[in-house]
Amino acid sequence: MADSFLFNVAQSVLRKLGSLALQEFSLAWGLESDLEKIKDNLKVIKAVLLDAEQLRSQxxxxxxxxxxxxxxxYDTEDVVDEFECEVLRRQVVKSGNTTRKVRRFFSRSNPLTFRFRMGHKLKQIRERVDEIAALKSKFGLTERIFDRNIIHGEREMTHSFIDASNVIGREQARDDIIETLLQSVDGENVSIIPIVGIGGIGKTTLAKLVYNDQRIATHFELKLWVCVSDVFELDKVIIKILDSASTGQRYTDMGIDQLQRTLRQALNGKKYLLILDDVWSEDPRKWGELKTLLMGGANGSKIVVTTRSQRVAEIMGTVSALNLSLLSHQHCLSLFFKCAFKGQQEKQNPNLKKIGEEIVRKCKGVPLAVxxxxxxxxxxxDEREWEFIRDNEIWKLEQKEDDILAALRLSYEHLPSYLKRCFAYCSIFPKDYEMDDIELVYLWIANGLVQSSNENQELEDIGLRYFKELCSRCFFQDFFEYGGNVKCQMHDLIHDLALLVTQNECSMVRTSTQQIPKSVRHRSFPYPQSLPNDLPESLQNLDRVRTIWSINERHEGISSEVFIKKCVSRFQYMRVLDLTYSRFEVLPTSIGDLKHLKYLSLFGNGLIRRLPNSICKLQSLQVLLLGKCWSLEELPKDIKYMINLRFLWITTNQKYLPTGGIGCLKFLRFLVIGWCDNLEYLFEDMQGLKMLRRLFVCFCRSLTSLPQNIKCLMALETLCIHECENLDLIMEEGEENQYPTQFSLQKLELRNLPKLVEFPQWLIRGSTNSLKVMKVEGCRNLRELPECVQNMASLPExxxxxxxxxNNNPIRKAGEN
Known part of the structure; x- marks a missing residue:
């Protein structure tokens, strides 16, 4: 689209260059001239970026x-982030409760040295930006106004004809749609049925089958086929409908008023079927204007809409959308051999048939890929050519304009730029990886891909909105909920698309000898056990890495301490270091030098016993995952200085969590305390977590009570307590009223709590109007629910x-009634 990937990067950098912290540094140190020159040149470059993006292939x-x-x-972003890191460091040093020893601990360098070094870096950036700005005039680039209607590649217009003998495996879907079309709907003279699915799955093909079926021809007085495509402008769509309704007339010279009268006359009193193929616009106003003009048909008129967007289906549909399923493997095989051999020759060559079956599995049920x-x-x-197709990623194969990746790329081109970067980042995951919505959002946040223009908007909420938008546009599939989070996968072909659009951004390192472009900044290791003990030579010369990620479905992680030490010392600009399921005992003390690091996972490391206290120098860190670190003896004593933490997951062998630690993390949004078998008491200064939104306490078998000031978590929305067999949730006498409940929960889960006999009213005292989800399960000694809970039985969840x-289970009573 016009708001291109690089356009968004430039916008993000310009926003950072205007930050208050950087302005203060530049004024104090006399750097404002360099800074202003960089901003001015980037603004000029950004103005021609849209034109440059369209001309790059030529x-x-x-x-x-x-x-x-x-x-x-990206290098400018690194420099600006370095200033922001310095601001956070100074906040810690200047805080009133730090000792001289602590101030020495956080003093990385002499202020004069830092000033000189950063001034030199900023000057280098200015010189490089000057050079790039000077070159742009040689390309004849023109400034282009932001325009969402510019697409790098457009799909050809579709038509209604189809040879049904060439379509395999869609008979049931065709019959289901036709059955819906032949039904009369009370109260509606025109019904709208959306067909939704990823590019290449066969939506248009199915619409053609329906359109040309004899049952449809005899049922409808008028049939109309319109390919809407990316431009949903009222006059243009009306002209297309009228062109389909009649031949020989010209409508292009008519004004909009004459067009709307002509359309209403053409449809008036007629039972019609209108196919609106390939709809992209998610603007409900545009559809509302057209819908009004289409309501004049006779009762029983129908409109079928094909789209890749669930949002379009929600806006336009009057009945539930048909989410077109993938083609079965057997049908894919038949289709493949029909294309390759006209359905005959595979019987004569069993080797080709076997290779063909393996090729078809790569297509994962998408007909256009087949x-x-x-x-x-x-x-x-030639078997070697078949093996070449089998053994190579689809995105590496040469294709024509109407082939599968071109079709899928259109979906990518229609994304707004902020979603393009988020989608491209997903290419670091291996195929079939189960993504987690919260994990994904925090990875995006760590890399600066989630941006807020309003300080009242939570980054997590914006990121989850991004996630839902990508889901709506069919980039993710196979959804299920686990532990309160949404899990999903990318179809293999969507993953191939991500690899295609991000070849120079992200790279999967599969072997130690693999050559990696220097421009790649995000690296994942899907086979960490195959890595050498030392850093591979292909990674030795790279110093701008932002992501090291090693999760896989086998729960294998990086185990070489030498490898990890080299990564930490070499990749000083890392934002994400994911060492999930790693097996090493010592995290290097140099971890504290990664001042840009925002996401650190040691989840599932069963060997590590202690963390170096230097980890507390990571003031930029937003996510720290220490879950299922079974051997971890205690949390770092200076954890309170990790002032930017938003998500903390801990497993520890401590008996209690001291005050002056986690309770000081005032920006914490998510806290998970789990699998802490020895833990008897939580920290008593929990009221300091004024921004905490989700709290999970699970598998803490020795935990006996919760601190009474848990009721002071005024931002708390989700509280889940599972598998704590000695936990008594009843407050001591007098404590009930000492701290009034200040939160309004939206979700409450209590599972397998045998000490729960009376339902603690403080849990829901302020939540009777806000609660949307409540699950009480496996509490075998629970005897009675308060009246306010009984009144919630009508809630769907x-x-x-x-x-x-x-005795008074309202769900059971509702079932009996």
Whole structure:
């Protein structure tokens, strides 16, 4: 789109260059001239970026220019972030409760040295930006106003004809749609049925099958086929509908008023079927204007809409959308051999048939992918060429404009730029990886991909909105909920698309000899056990790495302490260091030098016993995952200085969590305390967590009570307490009223708490109007629920089960009634 990937990076950098902290430094140190020159040049460059992005495929020199610009933008971002890190460090040093020893601990360098070094870096950035700005005039680039209607590649207009004999496996879907179309709907003279799915899954093909079916021809007086595509402008769509309704007339010279009268006359009193194929616009106002004009048909008129967007389906549909399923493997095989051999020759060559079956598995049920690969092998009998197709990623194969990746790329081109960067980042995950919405959001936040223009907007909420937008546009699939989070996957072809659009951004390091472009800043290791003990030579010369990530479905992590030590010392600009399921005993003390680090996971490391206290120098750190670190003896004593933490997950062998630690993390939003078998008491200064939104306490078998000031967590929305067999939630006499409940929960879960006999009213005292989800499960000694809980039985997400002693279970009574 016009708001391109690089355009968004430039916007982000310009926003950072205007930060208050940087302005103060530049004025104090006399750097304002360099800073202003950088900003002015970047604004000029940004103005022509949209034009450059469209011309890059036609001019290799522009391609190189854009790559150089991207490197400069990222390096500028690193420099600006360094100033922000310094601000956070000074906040800790200047805080009133720090001793001289602590101030020495956090003093990284002499202020004069820092000033000189940063002034030199800023000057280098200015010189590089000057050079790039000077080059732009050689390409004849023009300034372009932000325009969402500019697409780098457009899909060809579709038509209604189809040879049904070439379609395999869609008979049931066709019959289901036709059954809906032939039904009359009370109260509506026109019904709208959306067909939704990823690009290439066969939405248009299915619409054509329906459109040309004899049952439809005899039922509807008028049939209309319109390919809407990306431009949903009222006059243009009306003209297309009228062109489909009649031949020989010209409508392009009509004004909008004459067009709307002509359309209403053409449809008036007629039972019609209108196919609106390939709809992209998510603007409800545009659809509302057109819908009003289409309501004049006879009762029983129907509109079928094909789209890749669940949001479009919600806006336009009057009945539930048909989410088109993937094609079965057997149907894919038939389609593949029909394309490659006209359905005959595979019987004569069993080797090709076997290779063909393996090729078809790569397509994961998407018909256009099957057709693309089958057509590539049309009349090819050389087994080596078949093996080449089998053994290579689809995105690396040469394709035509109407093949699968071109179709999928249109979905990417229609994304706003902020979603393009988020989607591209997903290419670091291996295929079939189960993504977690919260994990994904915090990875995006760590890399600066989630941006807020309003200080009242939570980054987590914006990130979750990004996630939902990508879900709505069919970039993710196979959703299920686990532990309160949404899990999902990317279809293999969508993953191939991510790899295609981010070749120079992200890279999976599969072998130690793999060559990696210097421009790659995000690296994942899907096979960490195959890595050498030392850092591979291909990574030795890279110093701008932002992500090291090593999760896989086998729960294997990086185990070499030498490898980790080299990563920590070499990659000083890292934002994400994910060592999940790693197996090493010592985290290097140099971890404290990673001042840009925002996301650190040691989740599932069962060997590490202690963390170096230097980890508390990571003032930029937003996420620290220490869950299931079974051997961890205690948390770092200076954890309170990790002032930017937003998500903390801990497993520790401590008996109690001291005050002056976690309770000082005032920006914490998510806290998970789990698998702490020895833990008897939580920290008593919990009231300091004024921004905490989700609290999970689970598998803490020795925990006996919660601190009474838990009721002071005024921002708390979700509270989940699971598998704490000695936990008594009843406050001591007098404590109930000492701290009034200040939170309004939206979700409450209590599971397998045998000490729970009376339901603690303080838990829901302020939540009777806000609570949306309540689950009480496996509390075998729970005897009675308060009246306010009984009144919640009508809520759709209230579950009370496996509580055999409960006398007044409202769910059970509702079932009996």
């Amino acid at each position: 001019n290799p020199r522009i391609e190189v220019w854009l790559e150089n610009l991207k490197e400069v933008l 057709i693309t690969l089958g057509s590539l092998l049309y009349s090819v009998t 209230v579950q009370i089960k496996y509580c055999p002693q409960l």
